[in-house]
Amino acid sequence: MSHGENINYLIARRGFWSWVITLDHKRIGLMYLATSSFFFMMGGIYALLLRFELLTPTKLFVDADTYNQLFSLHGIIMVFLFIIPAIPAAMGNFIMPMQLGAMDVAFPRLNLFSYYLYATGALMILFAIFFMPGLVDTGWTFYAPYSIAQNPSVVMVALAIFIMGFSSILTGLNFIVTIHTLRAPGLTWFRLPLFVWALYATSVIQVLATPVLAITLALVAVENFFGVGIFDPALGGDPVLFQHFFWFYSHPAVYIMIVPAFGIISELITAFSKRDIFGYRFIAFSSIAIALIGFLVWGHHMFVAGQSLFAGMIFSFLTFFVGIPTAVKIFNWMATLYKGSIELKTPMLYVLAFLFLFTVGGLTGIMLGMVSVDIHLHDTYFVVAHFHYVMMGGNVIAFLGGVHYWWPKMTGKMYSEFWGRLSASLIFIGFNVTFFMQFVMGSLGMPRRYYSYDPEFQIYHVISTVGSWIVGVGLFMALFNLLLSLRSGNNAPANPWGAKTLEWQSASPPPVLNFEEPEKVIVVTGPYAFDSDKSRISNGTKTYQSEKV
Amino acid sequence: MSTTSTRPGKGIIHQTAHHFPSADAQFDAAKLGMWIFLVTEVLFFGGLFCAYVIYRAWFPDMYAEVAAHLDWRLGALNTLVLITSSYTMVSAVRNAQLSDHKWLWRNLALTLILAGVFLVVKYFEYSSKVHHGLLPGEFFTAEGFQHNTAHIFIGLYFMMTGLHGIHVLIGMFLIGWLIIQARKQRFGAEYYTPVETVGLYWHLVDMIWIFLFPLLYLI
Amino acid sequence: MDTTKTFWLPTRASTFVDVVDPAFNLVMWMSLFFLLAVTAGVIYFVIKFRRKHPDQIAADQITHNFHLELWWTIIPVFIVLVLFWVGFRGYLYMSIAPHNATEIRVIGQKWSWMFEYPSGATSDTLVVPLNEPVKLLMSSRDILHSFSVPAFRVKMDLIPNRYTSVWFEATTQGVFPIRCTEYCGTGHSEMLSAVKVVDYAAYEEWLVKAASAGEGLTPAEFGQKLYASKGCSACHNIDGTSQIGPHWDGKWGTQVKLASGESVLFDENYVRNSILDPRSQVTAGYQPVMPAYKGIITDAEIDAIIAYFKSLQ
Numbered sequence A: 001m002s003h004g005e006n007i008n009y010l011i012a013r014r015g016f017w018s019w020v021i022t023l024d025h026k027r028i029g030l031m032y033l034a035t036s037s038f039f040f041m042m043g044g045i046y047a048l049l050l051r052f053e054l055l056t057p058t059k060l061f062v063d064a065d066t067y068n069q070l071f072s073l074h075g076i077i078m079v080f081l082f083i084i085p086a087i088p089a090a091m092g093n094f095i096m097p098m099q100l101g102a103m104d105v106a107f108p109r110l111n112l113f114s115y116y117l118y119a120t121g122a123l124m125i126l127f128a129i130f131f132m133p134g135l136v137d138t139g140w141t142f143y144a145p146y147s148i149a150q151n152p153s154v155v156m157v158a159l160a161i162f163i164m165g166f167s168s169i170l171t172g173l174n175f176i177v178t179i180h181t182l183r184a185p186g187l188t189w190f191r192l193p194l195f196v197w198a199l200y201a202t203s204v205i206q207v208l209a210t211p212v213l214a215i216t217l218a219l220v221a222v223e224n225f226f227g228v229g230i231f232d233p234a235l236g237g238d239p240v241l242f243q244h245f246f247w248f249y250s251h252p253a254v255y256i257m258i259v260p261a262f263g264i265i266s267e268l269i270t271a272f273s274k275r276d277i278f279g280y281r282f283i284a285f286s287s288i289a290i291a292l293i294g295f296l297v298w299g300h301h302m303f304v305a306g307q308s309l310f311a312g313m314i315f316s317f318l319t320f321f322v323g324i325p326t327a328v329k330i331f332n333w334m335a336t337l338y339k340g341s342i343e344l345k346t347p348m349l350y351v352l353a354f355l356f357l358f359t360v361g362g363l364t365g366i367m368l369g370m371v372s373v374d375i376h377l378h379d380t381y382f383v384v385a386h387f388h389y390v391m392m393g394g395n396v397i398a399f400l401g402g403v404h405y406w407w408p409k410m411t412g413k414m415y416s417e418f419w420g421r422l423s424a425s426l427i428f429i430g431f432n433v434t435f436f437m438q439f440v441m442g443s444l445g446m447p448r449r450y451y452s453y454d455p456e457f458q459i460y461h462v463i464s465t466v467g468s469w470i471v472g473v474g475l476f477m478a479l480f481n482l483l484l485s486l487r488s489g490n491n492a493p494a495n496p497w498g499a500k501t502l503e504w505q506s507a508s509p510p511p512v513l514n515f516e517e518p519e520k521v522i523v524v525t526g527p528y529a530f531d532s533d534k535s536r537i538s539n540g541t542k543t544y545q546s547e548k549v
Numbered sequence B: 001m002s003t004t005s006t007r008p009g010k011g012i013i014h015q016t017a018h019h020f021p022s023a024d025a026q027f028d029a030a031k032l033g034m035w036i037f038l039v040t041e042v043l044f045f046g047g048l049f050c051a052y053v054i055y056r057a058w059f060p061d062m063y064a065e066v067a068a069h070l071d072w073r074l075g076a077l078n079t080l081v082l083i084t085s086s087y088t089m090v091s092a093v094r095n096a097q098l099s100d101h102k103w104l105w106r107n108l109a110l111t112l113i114l115a116g117v118f119l120v121v122k123y124f125e126y127s128s129k130v131h132h133g134l135l136p137g138e139f140f141t142a143e144g145f146q147h148n149t150a151h152i153f154i155g156l157y158f159m160m161t162g163l164h165g166i167h168v169l170i171g172m173f174l175i176g177w178l179i180i181q182a183r184k185q186r187f188g189a190e191y192y193t194p195v196e197t198v199g200l201y202w203h204l205v206d207m208i209w210i211f212l213f214p215l216l217y218l219i
Numbered sequence C: 001m002d003t004t005k006t007f008w009l010p011t012r013a014s015t016f017v018d019v020v021d022p023a024f025n026l027v028m029w030m031s032l033f034f035l036l037a038v039t040a041g042v043i044y045f046v047i048k049f050r051r052k053h054p055d056q057i058a059a060d061q062i063t064h065n066f067h068l069e070l071w072w073t074i075i076p077v078f079i080v081l082v083l084f085w086v087g088f089r090g091y092l093y094m095s096i097a098p099h100n101a102t103e104i105r106v107i108g109q110k111w112s113w114m115f116e117y118p119s120g121a122t123s124d125t126l127v128v129p130l131n132e133p134v135k136l137l138m139s140s141r142d143i144l145h146s147f148s149v150p151a152f153r154v155k156m157d158l159i160p161n162r163y164t165s166v167w168f169e170a171t172t173q174g175v176f177p178i179r180c181t182e183y184c185g186t187g188h189s190e191m192l193s194a195v196k197v198v199d200y201a202a203y204e205e206w207l208v209k210a211a212s213a214g215e216g217l218t219p220a221e222f223g224q225k226l227y228a229s230k231g232c233s234a235c236h237n238i239d240g241t242s243q244i245g246p247h248w249d250g251k252w253g254t255q256v257k258l259a260s261g262e263s264v265l266f267d268e269n270y271v272r273n274s275i276l277d278p279r280s281q282v283t284a285g286y287q288p289v290m291p292a293y294k295g296i297i298t299d300a301e302i303d304a305i306i307a308y309f310k311s312l313q
């Protein structure tokens, strides 16, 4: 390709078809972003509906079976269709090759194929929800034997997740190879931005854990069809084995979700403090450590599932040790603020929200890791609150921070700072109103997945439902703010935040080949070298991770 | 946009995709990618092996009883067939590296035929199982078993060999495609990445069988 | 009874409270401490080091500090070791039932509980003696359920074809809710019962009465009792409204339409068959979810239920 065609990737080719068959990682990233945000909205609407039903202790507007579908679909959509692809596949695809100074990912066709696998799975789930007999009401955990009762729509969803599993595996594979082979000259491993390290660790988990989920859900599908008896107690099988398989994937999966979020936080906190990261190596390696230790703790979801005393002990012990690398990351980020030059732009507000919410979520995870305490708290709203604090408060907040941070790069437009900050604040407040009370009612004994409940808990539920409306308003505000900027936003400069990583070195939006002269990108410093040549920092256009020669 | 779009004609060697600095880098990337893929495959089967081991620990006698109904001679034959096919595959890779176009496609064709033989033998095994009602789960109708959990072993047998069979089929398609390309002399010392990566895949399929055979038929 | 309830934790009514609540409080205060420390630190830094004019650069670029990093790794390690130990000790205590514990069978099914005493008595509520260890031997008749009594801090799954067990020792008289905490479908949130803690004398008295189930009652009264104690009431109403299963009001002697299209007379044989093998004659308009009661219900009990049906005219 001649450099003459190396223009703004959004307009280099036009028409619907040019998107359908695109091999450009940036376009594929945007396609993931749009699709997964759509599912975020859909899962969120299910959440608003189920929260509305919970306003009263008995029936308000749906029956028990519909309620069960609501939370199952909410969980399935949020986990498999939104949060797992959202950061790695959407943001990772767009940003990571640019941060490497590469022109694309290693296997662009495979990348597009992964997107279509994901889209196929998503369509299958929609089809199962709206057109198939049988209810998708198994919860996102698909526990056997409830899930293997010859229910065609559950089979469909299981197969869909099987297929999306391959999307996730292939994306991980693509990223690992890309990071190994396509770094720009001079970009040594310890000059990689931490977002890249985080994606590397995530990809390793995706590649190692997802196949097990795939085979497990394939077995669920087969059980539904043929009653093989692996998980079916009526045929001599063992339902607890299913739980082991499921959590062997799904615990590492929570790190598939959170580790890239950690990566985003590292990028944002340095950019808005004008500060090199504190403890680069530690943050980089702790992602890998979390990824690996994360494989050994799945049994903490099964303390009351009838596993042996010994297993309970080991799993509890190891669970605490995933907490340590995470704890140290939190301290590192705090130390990065120290003596910085901190600017509270919208993405930075998300960072601060993350630091608070994720700490709450993580520390309550530690509470659940204590076996005796977990016996009391298991399957109550305490657990629901825990995982929303980490997944929504940690993950989604980091995701939103990332979207606001890279939006100018991706679209070439600036959104309104005012509405950005307002929506971030609403989301933060509404989130706490929604989920803090769930800790209290959970430890008082309110079980999860309950359609009707003891009136003693009503006050907590009402507060929580009101909170969910505030979150809803905040999120829709954020969405409209971003979308409106496409029409009426100012054009974005190449580097509006004065950040140092390579993607800001290029125009906003970037050209097709990512850089004006991609062959000439040579990296001479670490990713957050805010100290070199101080005078040029404020003009915000030149970065020092890369210098063209 | 990614790979150079002009299709290479006969004998013309593939060109490097624009985003790779060199052909070597691209080759390394493809090979690394394949290795990682193989790891995921191992874990994929790993789930089933795990189930196998757990049920074996619970019902060792049942395993012994049902395994006796599998024909180890057919299993051994198939093992031999697959090992031979791995050999022909290795030779094919070697031919490609040496630009030996004639033997390249011949060795690939041999591999394809051996894979076919494997499936035919498998077909005879399956049909005898079906005939005797040795079927998974609810469809299990065979009689005269001491253990009422016999259907679990059969279920595992069908799933493990079935999944492996699907992999063999996929392998056959890939090898078929290689043969077509090889006839057009698209591969040679400068460019043999597809041959190499399909070869890796084929060895994995072979390896998995080498585990399946003793686990299911012998012990 | 509610006096022992705190902001965070429910009524305290078993010996497990003494291991769970202190552990909960310990880890909660520890968490609160770290949360406040992190939050306070972040807020302080953000205020102190906020950018005051657009060109301001960071005052320093500290990239590491070995001693600091060492300490903030080591201290949490020690903290979690303590937490592990506290949690595990409690878990040991909660896992190993004393030898002299009274054993009660618990059977869970969609969506009701049944408790079976050594004397053969059965009941749909659990009655246990005060200050005596009780061991529950539990299993499920269909899918997973979980037995949970928040006031006792007890929870354990019920698994089909396998036994699981828990034990506890109640320390307060009263009635405490039992909830199913493993998702089990439509009636999951209705799978409730209660545990009644009484002193030993009252317990023994109750046992005698419960064991002599039918004695002194007319067959119809006995049938009514079984309607509650065997869990039929979870799905069948007698007030003429139908929920999961058809209601029982005025059914005797009517024609019932089956899902197969036939219709049958609601008589002794139909009832008997519906109880022992419900799937063979499924009523039109309902899911075949009723569990089979073969081996669970005696012939005499079926007769009593039949008498009860006849009384519901």
Ligand code: HEA
Binding pocket: A141, A254, A255, A257, A258, A300, A301, A319, A320, A322, A323, A324, A326, A327, A328, A330, A358, A359, A361, A362, A363, A364, A365, A366, A368, A369, A370, A374, A377, A378, A379, A383, A386, A387, A390, A391, A394, A395, C034, C035, C038, C075, C076, C079, C080
């Ligand atoms: C993004 C997702 C995510 C993340 C990151 C985590 C992180 C953690 N989780 Fe969570 N978890 C879930 C998602 C997640 N979890 C979900 C979805 C479920 C429920 C699934 C279901 O049943 O549906 C669940 C359930 C769950 C359980 C089972 C509860 C039950 O069902 O009974 C447990 C038990 O141990 C647990 C523990 C932990 C721990 C110890 C961490 C740790 O990694 C947290 C580490 C972080 C910190 C510790 C905070 C920062 C540290 C400091 C500020 C320093 C001070 C710290 C110390 C001194 C220790 N989680």
Ligand code: HEA
Binding pocket: A037, A040, A041, A042, A043, A044, A045, A047, A048, A050, A051, A071, A072, A074, A075, A076, A078, A079, A082, A083, A138, A139, A140, A141, A384, A388, A391, A392, A396, A400, A403, A434, A448, A449, A450, A451, A464, A468, A471, A472, A473, A475, A476, A478, A479, A482
């Ligand atoms: C990423 C994961 C995620 C997220 C974000 C959420 C978000 C929310 N969740 Fe959910 N939740 C789960 C994962 C998640 N949840 C899981 C896994 C379960 C367990 C299911 C099970 O038991 O099987 C669960 C269960 C669960 C329950 C328990 C149900 C029960 O046990 O009976 C409740 C109850 O309150 C709840 C509420 C909410 C609410 C009010 C939100 C709100 O915060 C939602 C707010 C969102 C919106 C209102 C949508 C608006 C969005 C947009 C407009 C798009 C904007 C896009 C851009 C800006 C790019 N959730």
Ligand code: CUA
Binding pocket: C109, C110, C111, C144, C145, C146, C180, C181, C182, C183, C184, C185, C187, C188, C189, C191
């Ligand atoms: Cu039984 Cu939930």
Ligand SMILES: [Cu+2]
Binding pocket: A250, A251, A254, A297, A298, A300, A301
């Ligand atoms: Cu976990």
